[in-house]
Structures are given as C-alpha cells and as structure tokens.
Amino acid sequence: MFRVMRKLPVNVLTASSWCNGYVQYRRTRVMVIKGLKPQACSQKNYCSLPEDVKSLRSILTPHISKIRNIGIMAHIDAGKTTTTERMLYYSGYTRALGDVDDGDTVTDFMAQERERGITIQSAAVTFEWKDCRINLIDTPGHVDFTVEVERCLRVLDGAVAVFDASAGVEAQTLTVWRQADKHHIPRICFLNKMDKNEADFAYAIESIKQKLKTKPLLLQLPIGEARTFKGVIDVVTKEQIIWKPTSSSDDGKVFEQKPLAETGDLGLLKEAKDARNALIEQVADLDDEFAELVLGEFSENFDLLPADKLQSAIRRVTLAQKAVPVLCGSALKNKGIQPLLDAVVMYLPAPNECSYDFLQWYKDDLCALAFKVIHDKQRGPLVFIRIYSGSVKPQSAVYNINKNYTERMSRVILPFADQHVEIPSLTAGNIALTVGLKKSATGDTIVSSKSSAVAAAHRAGRNVERKQSRNSEVASLLLAGVEIPEPVFFCTIEPPSLTQQPDLDNALMCLQLEDPSLKVKIDPDTSQNILCGMGELHIEIVHDRIKREYGIETYLGPLQVAYRETILNSVQATDTLDRTIGDKRHLVTVELGVSPWTGERATIPPVIQYAENFTAPLHPELQEAIENGISSASLKGPLLGFPIQDVAVTVYSVTLHPDTSLPMVSACVSRCMQKALKKASKQMLEPLMSLEITINEDNLSTVLADLAQRRGKVQEIHTRQDNKVVVAAVPLAEMMGYSTALRSLTSGSATFTLELANYQAMNMQEQNALLQKRGLV
Numbered sequence: 001m002f003r004v005m006r007k008l009p010v011n012v013l014t015a016s017s018w019c020n021g022y023v024q025y026r027r028t029r030v031m032v033i034k035g036l037k038p039q040a041c042s043q044k045n046y047c048s049l050p051e052d053v054k055s056l057r058s059i060l061t062p063h064i065s066k067i068r069n070i071g072i073m074a075h076i077d078a079g080k081t082t083t084t085e086r087m088l089y090y091s092g093y094t095r096a097l098g099d100v101d102d103g104d105t106v107t108d109f110m111a112q113e114r115e116r117g118i119t120i121q122s123a124a125v126t127f128e129w130k131d132c133r134i135n136l137i138d139t140p141g142h143v144d145f146t147v148e149v150e151r152c153l154r155v156l157d158g159a160v161a162v163f164d165a166s167a168g169v170e171a172q173t174l175t176v177w178r179q180a181d182k183h184h185i186p187r188i189c190f191l192n193k194m195d196k197n198e199a200d201f202a203y204a205i206e207s208i209k210q211k212l213k214t215k216p217l218l219l220q221l222p223i224g225e226a227r228t229f230k231g232v233i234d235v236v237t238k239e240q241i242i243w244k245p246t247s248s249s250d251d252g253k254v255f256e257q258k259p260l261a262e263t264g265d266l267g268l269l270k271e272a273k274d275a276r277n278a279l280i281e282q283v284a285d286l287d288d289e290f291a292e293l294v295l296g297e298f299s300e301n302f303d304l305l306p307a308d309k310l311q312s313a314i315r316r317v318t319l320a321q322k323a324v325p326v327l328c329g330s331a332l333k334n335k336g337i338q339p340l341l342d343a344v345v346m347y348l349p350a351p352n353e354c355s356y357d358f359l360q361w362y363k364d365d366l367c368a369l370a371f372k373v374i375h376d377k378q379r380g381p382l383v384f385i386r387i388y389s390g391s392v393k394p395q396s397a398v399y400n401i402n403k404n405y406t407e408r409m410s411r412v413i414l415p416f417a418d419q420h421v422e423i424p425s426l427t428a429g430n431i432a433l434t435v436g437l438k439k440s441a442t443g444d445t446i447v448s449s450k451s452s453a454v455a456a457a458h459r460a461g462r463n464v465e466r467k468q469s470r471n472s473e474v475a476s477l478l479l480a481g482v483e484i485p486e487p488v489f490f491c492t493i494e495p496p497s498l499t500q501q502p503d504l505d506n507a508l509m510c511l512q513l514e515d516p517s518l519k520v521k522i523d524p525d526t527s528q529n530i531l532c533g534m535g536e537l538h539i540e541i542v543h544d545r546i547k548r549e550y551g552i553e554t555y556l557g558p559l560q561v562a563y564r565e566t567i568l569n570s571v572q573a574t575d576t577l578d579r580t581i582g583d584k585r586h587l588v589t590v591e592l593g594v595s596p597w598t599g600e601r602a603t604i605p606p607v608i609q610y611a612e613n614f615t616a617p618l619h620p621e622l623q624e625a626i627e628n629g630i631s632s633a634s635l636k637g638p639l640l641g642f643p644i645q646d647v648a649v650t651v652y653s654v655t656l657h658p659d660t661s662l663p664m665v666s667a668c669v670s671r672c673m674q675k676a677l678k679k680a681s682k683q684m685l686e687p688l689m690s691l692e693i694t695i696n697e698d699n700l701s702t703v704l705a706d707l708a709q710r711r712g713k714v715q716e717i718h719t720r721q722d723n724k725v726v727v728a729a730v731p732l733a734e735m736m737g738y739s740t741a742l743r744s745l746t747s748g749s750a751t752f753t754l755e756l757a758n759y760q761a762m763n764m765q766e767q768n769a770l771l772q773k774r775g776l777v
C-alpha cells in the first residue's frame, strides 16, 4: 500500500543559535519524503483515508491518553538522526533503514524540492508504536535560548535525551537539558553507541548524576561491551533482550526476550536482581505511594513485586521530574531501539497529563500554537499546529490572535508515512499540518474566533478590546506562545535588478512567516528593504537561504547595530499645516508636549495622554489619526533616525478647519512631534548584551582582557565542572566578529551565548563618537 520512502541525507546550512547573535553553521540531514503523490488520491497530492489501512484508521482518532508528543535532544553527533531513523523503521514508517552517512549535496536537495514542489523536513513525523500515536518533533541540534528551540520545546510533552556512551554529558547536552528544565519537560535518557570501544556505561551514568544534577533510574544494564555488546538486561522485568542477526537480515527487527531465570545465566540474574532492588529503593524514596506498597506487602522479598507496579511508580516519578529513566543501546548496530520506544509510551506523558495554565481560559474552545511554517510551492504555506484544546476542522475560519486576523483553514492533514492523509477533524493533544493559513507564522496562537479570544481574555482577567491590549504582554498571556526578542542588527538588502524586487519581497515574506525573529522594514527615505535580525550570522543565513531557496542573489549593505533614541527633558511644540488641495482647504493646528517616560518597563510606542482641557470627546477616527501621527514620528528619532524609546506624549489641542482630511491631521501631528523631539535634550541608547562564556581556566585572563577592551563589565565568574564561566554585560556594537575573535583567543575551546539584556544610555563620549562617525557632529 505504501510507497517506499527513502531518506536522503542532504547537507544544508541551518541556523541554530539565532537569537543570541551566535550562530553556528552545521550540516544537517534533512528528511526528504519521496513519492509524495499518493496512489489513491481523491485530489491532487492529497489522500482520503485508504479504506484498507486499518492501522491508519485506528490512529487517526486516538484517545488523548494514547498520544505522545516528543522530541529527541542531543549533543551534536550523539546519534539523534540514527536513533530517529531506527524508530521510524521499526514503527513501519519507513521501509528501509536510511543511510546516515553524508551523501547528496545541497544542489541535489534543491533539485528534489523543485521536482516535487515540496520538501517535507522532519518538523513533525507521526508514527504508531504499540497502540500509541507518537508525534516526533524535530528539535535543533545547537541550542541556547533560541527562538527555534523555544518553539520546539513549547510543543513537546516529553523528550528523549541521546548521549554518546563514551562521552557522557557533553556541552550541548547541558544546554538542552537546562532548556528542558525551564519548560518542565519530563525526559528519558538513552545511552547510545554502546558498541564503541570507549563506551563506558558507568562513566556515562556518573556524568548524568554529576553534571545534570539528576537522579538516573537504571532501567537497563548492557550485556557485553563494545564489540561484544549484544543486548540489554531489562531491570524492571528481569529479562534479557538479545538482538541476533537472522540469516536474511541484520536490521535489528528480530530480538529474543526471555526471563533471565530461564537462561540459566546466574551471573546476569544476580546483576539484574541487585540492580532491581536498588531501583526499587530509589523509586520508593521518591514516591510515597510506592514506598507504602513496597514497605508493606513486599518488604520481605522485592522479587515478588510485580513489574507493572514498579513501572507505574517509575512513570509517576518521571512525570514529576524527580528522576530520569536511563536505557542503553546502539542505534547504528540496531540494538535497543524497540525498548526505547516502549519506554517513550510507558514513561513519557500524554498531552492530558501535562498542565498548561492557559487551558482554563479556553475550556473546550480551540487553542492551538503554530510552531513551524514550511513553504510548498504549489499549496502555499503549510502550518504545523499543536492543538491544546478544542478541535480543528477543514474549511473552517480561525482567528490568529497575534495577527488579529481571521483566515480560513482549507485542509487539515496528517503527515502519516509517505502519505498526506486529509482528515475531517483533529482534537486536542494532536499535531496537524494545515493548508490555507496564509498569514499565520511560527509562534502564533490560533483560536476559533475573535469572540473566543475575548472570552478567554476575560477569563484570564484581561480585556482584549482595550486599546492597549495588542501589546506583547497580553498577546503572550493569551498565547503562552514563543517569546520573540527584538532584532538588534540590521542592513539593507537589494535584488540584483528591480525586476526581481517582487520575488525578493515574496521570499522575505515567506521567510518571516517561518522565522519570527527576522523582521523586514522599508526605509522611508530610500525605499530600500531593511533586514533586521538577531545576529551577524542570522542575517548571513537569511541571505544564503534567499539565494539557495529562491534563486535570488541579493546584495547586503553593511551590518549596523539597531540603536534607539530618547529624550531627557520635557518640551512643548506647536505646528500648523495649511494646504489647499483642489477646492478644499486643509488647515490644522496641533499643540503637544513630549517628556521622558519613567515607567517600570521600557516602552517603544510612546505613551499617549490627552490634556485635561481636551474637553469634547474625540471622534475615534480623529483620535486614530492623531495617534498614527505620533507613532510615525516615533519611528524616526531626531539624532540618527532610530526609533524613540521611553517617551510620553501629551496632546494639548488640535484645531481643525472642517474640510481637513485625516491624513493631514496625522502629518501635522507627526511634524509637531518631531519639532518637539528636536528641541529636547537627546540621548542615544545602545543594545547591551548579556554574555556568558565557558572557557578553560588557562584562557581566563586573555578573555577578560579582551572583554575590558570591548567595554564589557564582568558581573560574575564561576566554576562549572572543569571550566570557568564568565558572565558579563557588553555593548552589542563591540561584539561584531566575536565568534571568530574568541575562537582565536582560546584555540576554539570556548563557547559563548549572547542575549539582549536591555538598551542603555551611551555616555557622552561614546555618543559623540557615534555621531561623528555618521558625520553629524
């Protein structure tokens, strides 16, 4: 029935740590699903549920308790891809074991994409294991407070952490582990590469204890070491599981599982009993219900304790994140993956076992999070959504809270195996691929209607209709979505010829939907496109993607820091605009004042107040025109034209000739505000970054000396394992090329993360130097 799916290893460049300004290029294997066009299609490229595929039918409407939304996280090269591939193979998702070694080039990849009009990356693959539906969600390999990682972790209910058993916990494992801690995600550890000569089970366990500060629950012990590694002892059931090649295949599908008591291997049996007793004691320490059971009925002989009682207790402590089950195997040698899948089903939570605060606001209404957008050249954007409550149906209108926009979801698809199965509806807990949502971007929250959002907001104690409600605070409250940091770098981007401008605009629009940390603006003076991103390499990667994926060779202007401007004193101004257009006289006089805003939180849109003597209630359209004028003036500060921050505007009076149009009012307000800003004492604000560098002690003094030259202020130096961790605040302007500089200072042994802390006032000397550089002093 299914066409063969082949996984093509393709090297592409992916951005990892985008929002910290520190991006690493990495070669990633992208899953390309071949034979997309199903055989029994009701419509082109779509397939209704094939009648003869019973298993499909059974998993299309699983009970929520039978769903697992999981991710696989790992340090680079720990075996994430190989493990995932085996999972897909044993579940029947793929028909052949994929080739993990590098092979095809990016060009081949692009050719594939062109040929079929779509590339399905492994953003979320759905497969069946036992009677559960597993949605495996891709998590990026390199992570550190990134939008990419945030969006993935946001939709995961559980995760498998894969380790190289010869290396134990590596740097990136620590980072992803911390991220998962932050999102309270229950985990299972898989010690991979047990076939390697250097594999060391005990060492890996110790490093999990020491470095991750967690309690590993040894659910398995390896049988054999390195080349002789052939299987595992299941500590919970006291069984041995041995993978033996058959005469026809060595794909690991066949394995032998039997109680150790029957094998006659007394050594292994003793090992299993000791490990089981230790496990029971450990779990009893963490779970009162289990402790009662063990100390009562089974205190004399733990051997009599049924495996299912122990499994239930392990599940409870795993979900409570008091401990982490550990399994082992060798993905490459096809050993240990089926028990790992069993453990995913058994110990990781179903969506209804995870608590999400915002669910109470929506009750049974739809609430879903768009977590990935991919572009299909024929069908437009395909949006992956995680449904938290309610359900989605094809041909239904949905409301996007972030965009304040209602749009139609034309199709709901389950990307199952190599088929896109159209489904009539999908309920809470599921991951769906939707067609028709043209404006929805990564991180947006989708609900059934605007009134449903308003009702949810009321339940959450907020009023969505209020003017201030579109601010990010309320949006994130309603969505519990992904927090998108403000871009801190920008540059101009131009197509090779004006005829390609529409193509470039389209490419930029598509990329923005996929990557919410990328922003594109138009320079009002030059009409050039301005690309705003989170770091030097973020912008480089966007540049590269436009070339590779859209075939446009663009030119980037010099990279610049996104400064802001503010004022230090209160000033008033008056302005009059008097123009006659045709037979109409547009006459308006505006009087307003600007002053520094001293609220708790920094604000970019100016805080607008109306003077008390503004007696007559303003017509809403006139008010909108006035406020439009204020916001347009605030985008261009009086010093260098950067946006204004922390300014309050008081409108004293607006006097109009009856024929005056609203755009004229906006223009006059804008001009008057610019006049006021110019009169005030002005201050440049620069982005201040918080920097964390992990280095070995030998490099500490060199790195500190370099930081001092970059106007960095060291806030803390502490020890992490054998390394020193330096925490500092450094102006972004001093961090250009830091990745290369740090590499050369430490011979490549250091790593760093960079995050926007806030905007700080520049001292007069620095400010003058900057203005001088721009020829303004």
Ligand SMILES: Nc1nc2c(ncn2[C@@H]2O[C@H](COP(=O)(O)OP(=O)(O)OP(=O)(O)O)[C@@H](O)[C@H]2O)c(=O)[nH]1
Binding pocket: 027, 028, 029, 074, 075, 076, 077, 078, 079, 080, 081, 082, 083, 100, 141, 192, 193, 194, 195, 196, 329, 330, 331, 332, 333
């Ligand atoms: N010996 C051994 N090698 C393995 C095992 N699993 C994976 N490898 C090898 O380790 C290398 C990296 O494996 P991948 O599966 O690509 O690891 P990854 O974590 O996905 O790597 P990135 O995507 O680059 O982060 C490949 O050469 C694999 O063949 C294993 O169980 N044993």
